[in-house]
Amino acid sequence: xxxxxxxxxxxxxxxxxxxxxxxxxxxxxxxxxxxxxxxxxxxxxxxxxxxxxxxxxxxxxxxxxxxxxxxxxxxxxxxxxxxxxxxxxxxxxxxxxxxxxxxxxxxxxxxxxxxxxxxxxxxxxxxxxxxxxxxxxxxxxxxxxxxxxxxxxxxxxxxxxxxxxxxxxxxxxxxxxxxxxxxxxxxxxxxxxxxxxxxxxxxxxxxxxxxxxxxxxxxxxxxxxxxxxxxxxx
Ligand code: GTP
Numbered sequence: 001x002x003x004x005x006x007x008x009x010x011x012x013x014x015x016x017x018x019x020x021x022x023x024x025x026x027x028x029x030x031x032x033x034x035x036x037x038x039x040x041x042x043x044x045x046x047x048x049x050x051x052x053x054x055x056x057x058x059x060x061x062x063x064x065x066x067x068x069x070x071x072x073x074x075x076x077x078x079x080x081x082x083x084x085x086x087x088x089x090x091x092x093x094x095x096x097x098x099x100x101x102x103x104x105x106x107x108x109x110x111x112x113x114x115x116x117x118x119x120x121x122x123x124x125x126x127x128x129x130x131x132x133x134x135x136x137x138x139x140x141x142x143x144x145x146x147x148x149x150x151x152x153x154x155x156x157x158x159x160x161x162x163x164x165x166x167x168x169x170x171x172x173x174x175x176x177x178x179x180x181x182x183x184x185x186x187x188x189x190x191x192x193x194x195x196x197x198x199x200x201x202x203x204x205x206x207x208x209x210x211x212x213x214x215x216x217x218x219x220x221x222x223x224x225x226x227x228x229x230x231x232x233x234x
Pocket of ligand 1: 096097103104105106107108109121
């Protein structure tokens with residue numbers, strides 16, 4: 001059913017218990033999990049956030065120009081992408097990083113057709129630098145890249161089991177949705193992804209699987225047809 005997926009990882013998850021930066025143990029276990037997905041014969045593209053290093057939006061509320069803050073956030077995603085590439089290659093998974101912002105000494109520039117060839121050859125492609133534009137989140141970058149490389153779905157990693165009607169960490173009675181339409185997400189203002197990302201997925205009918213990345217094996221379970229987490233689709 002799935003041939004190619006775009007996996008969206010949260011930068012914050014990488015910090016583990018450190019509270020900042022990259023916890024090597026978390027990075028290794030994520031890389032292992034991703035490796036197992038590729039071993040199922042699934043082509044994997046990755047987008048990772050940068051919140052463990054820098055949050056553009058937070059900095060802009062403290063007075064920094066939003067564009068400058070967002071550019072710093074894009075650099076943070078590149079740091080995470082390079083770290084993830086290293087962790088994957090330690091596990092002998094061939095990986096290419098492509099950045100939306102040219103950094104030729106560090107990684108390839110984003111070239112859509114080349115990204116697709118890499119995927120076809122079984123390489124993981126990590127898309128760094130967001131969309132390359134301020135005011136867009138890495139969730140929007142994930143939506144955009146998923147569309148561009150014709151992924152079958154976006155797999156959005158979170159630290160809870162899926163999408164709830166209230167914050168499950170604050171409210172133990174929060175109810176987990178198994179299925180949602182894009183319109184429901186927008187109308188109920190559910191925090192799946194930001195509105196730009198959701199609208200983009202809605203207009204192009206890109207399914208979003210929201211799942212818990214802190215429990216190992218979840219991506220593989222969804223790929224094998226198990227109904228866990230929340231799926232957002234038409
Ligand atoms: P094919 O040969 O087309 O299958 O792909 P390939 O990625 O193996 O070939 P290429 O010769 O394009 O790249 C070889 C290595 O150089 C890979 O690790 C790429 O990630 C890296 N590379 C390619 N272009 C750039 C670039 O502009 N900057 C940086 N830093 N690395 C690059």
